[in-house]
Amino acid sequence: MPKKLPKKDVVIIGLGWTGSILANELTDEGLDVIAIERGPWRDAPTEFPPNYAQDELRYRIRHELFLRPEQNTFTFRNKMNQTALPIRDWGSFMPPNGVGGGGVHWNAETFRFLPTDFIARTHLTERYGAAFLPEDMTIQDFGVTYDDLEPHYDAFEYLCGTSGTAGNLRGQIQEGGNPFEGPRSRPYPTPAQKQPFSHTLFAKAARELGYKPYPQPSGNLSQAYTNPLGLRMGPCTYCGFCEWFGCGNYSKASPQTTILPLLVRKSNFTARDNSEVLHINLDRSGKHATGVTFVDTGGVEWEQPADLVILSAYTLFNVQMLLHSKIGMPYDPVANKGVIGRNFTHQTISTVNGFFDNKKFNFNPFIASGAIGMCIDEFNGDNFDHGPHGFVGGGYMGQVQTNGRPIQSASVPPGTPKWGAAWKNAARDNYLSTVRPGTGVHGSFYSYRDVYLDLDPTYTDRFGRPLMRMTIDFHDNELKQNAFLTDKFAEIIRAMGAHTLDKQYRKGPYDATDYQTTHLNGGAIMGTDPATSAINRYLQSWDVPNLFVMGASAFPQNAGYNPTDTVAALAFWAAAAIRGQYLKNPGPLVHA
């Protein structure tokens, strides 16, 4: 029997971005809140100080900040007729762990989705007809609109101090910004970061090809900033150690820099680290959560009762928690029934490396930040006519080279031997004169009937529970999209003056060992119909109204942008609904 703790108003599972946002909002409401975090406490000056945080081997190669697969992993397969095997070393994505979650290690690319991304099915059907979409594509509308979320996007960007150039201010297109973006109510809180040489050169080439390049919105700040909570941030030093790393310079927006120092001072907030929630507890009706059960590092089980449960772990852990807690009907792709696990998606990433004459070009790739870059949006979402191309979706593309870190930056032209003197010479000759955009093409990944999450029939975790199984592969729509976008991207890199291109198309099958992004989405999606969504438009569980599920697990499909701004905007949106509606009258906020 677990030991029972005194009841709280709210228990939050996972203290990353969304857990921190909800904790701050709900403690402001006067509620007594406890957050339970599986991983360790992390503080900027002690966990990733600037005198050793820049360690590529420790953080990038050896995955210092991430969950150890020994503690929890997933099984993986491409197709439903295959047998899934456990992932024993993280590859295509990096499950976060510890206080701050993915907010510690992200690159801080702070994009809003396009207004049409929220109404993908309605919009694409209207423009191209239902028959244009692949038969097994299961995209749907979010149930919220861009306009619903605009104030909450704004709240997150002002919390973070996001640096950028507005492209659309209250409907007025702005020079230098992204003209395709939805209208914003006010400019970014801080101006865009300065761009290094190769990024500027990309913008020039793109402009000459008729595109409208814009600086990538960045949570690595261009200047010192004080956020609305009174927390102070410093200017980015362009060290080039953002993604995979924590920032000890207080210049990357994270829960540590923007929320936690204030949150921990509140007497109605408690945090419990190194404690893994096993399941959400339900009463006999199965329709009301009574709290959670968690286990500490000593193996002791504790019950934390609460009136309201916020599930705010990483996408995969949210879905796993719902499956293990038996909340919502598990998705069955054969019968096409059930909701938990459906519409699982990732991202479609590719890049083009450009090799330049090293006597004319020195790009100095060491000057960088995680969200530095000049991008174009002409091929994102439905910003272009898909009719002639036979696919839907798209992505932004840009020179977003985030670092010159030595282990992963030694790119050599195609055809170079993989070792020996020839390789060494090529690495030396090209190190400073290669454009290596990393996630140069950042494409969408739409949802399909046979891409989903469920419980594995064979493998179990250390508690004897089934591991969660990922069934995921690329479909023709995404591969076509990627070929088209990668070629368009290559044209720009060529126009910059590259003498050799290395086009790295994304090809199937989906490879779990090759890092793309950590943007896994879906599995507990939001929507307007309880038959095809796990949570309603306020992120409230259809089945258990005193449970709200944050995070990208809510996305019915993934757009061609990084997800964090939208994840956080949805968290603020849900918090507003809880504060404004739910607490006054606890119960379903939407009646299906």
Added chain:
Amino acid sequence: MRSAAKLSIAIGAAAAWLAGIGLGGADPDSQAFDQIEKGRYLTTVADCFACHTVPEIGKPFAGARPIETPFGVITSSNITPDNDTGIGGWTDEQFDDAVRKGVRPDGSRLYPAMPFPAYTKMSRDDVLAIRAYLKTVEPLHQPVKANTLPFPFNIRTAMRVWDALYFTEGEFQPDSRQSAVWNRGAYLVQGPGHCTACHTPKTVLGGDKTIDNLRGFNLQGWFAPDITGDNNQGLGQWSEADITTYLKTGHNRMTAAIGPMSEEIVNATSQYSDSDLTAIATYLKSQPQRQDNTAPLPANSPAMIAGQAIYRDQCSACHGIDGRGVAMLFPSLAQSALVHAGDPTSAIHLVLRGGRSVATRQEPTAPGMPSFAWQLNDDQVAAVLTYIRNAWQTAGTPVSPDAVGKARDQLRARSD
């Protein structure tokens, strides 16, 4: 019976009133809100809490906190109104004698870890207000073995000699040539605020070197910096607003509180009234410049060249190439009293051990500095500090590798 009872209350009240203007000794009126409130504020100003409470144990004023002195460790006493182990049985006279004269009820002498040489500047009214407030706090039973000093310092009678040498009894006397604000500041700094306890240099026997009032002192592994108006080592470059903001929030545009001052800010100065902080700033700014400032080292000296290279590699990401940091976040080393102090102890301490600045309600960010002890050897720490002390139109004596080595050894034994 009823009328007799009333009469006795009336006599009691009259006696108390007489006592108030006379010899004292009666209990304060437990409804005397104005006196208790004044006492609460003065208790905060005097920061009685800091020494008389073990941090994070939840027994306010119950004592038992070990106080580190150059002569050994003294344990603070229980000043709750508990009759057995606290001061519940003391008379007002006994309380006043302890606070302002350093004399215990049994006639023996207090050690000056209890800052009675400063508290003596308070008026009797102020002390009795503190007493009135302390009577209202929760009585806690906690016996304390007060004297844990080693021989010969454990002989309390020796304190008679010390008192004769260093203790001047007597209330603060306003200087009629100065403003009321200045006088209030002087009273707070010299009296209840007891800034002198840490910031005024001491003799080998621990008495104040009054001639060097507030010019900084090395204690508990830190150097409490010069807080006079001196331009190089003191607060000369600080405006009065910089001083008040610092004392209120722990941070200002140039620096952040770290080390023992953090606790003082959280427990005490952040709760001072704005007018009292202004008074303190006025007084500190008026304290005279030093005459012994040194000339800056030439930029081409070997330590400066090595120090600059280390600085740019290791320090400039936060503190900037120009040494000016980021206002309210990363201290400006070019303007830091801690950096330019004649005694570099605090700067060495910070480089070797790192530290966390104070978090307050107004400034919750509390940025920290990492330890460089594992990364820089004694020569390198000395070079970078020498550079920082002389780089930006400032001057400081070079820091020797030997001093860094000694500090490294001493810090190994410290937990803070």
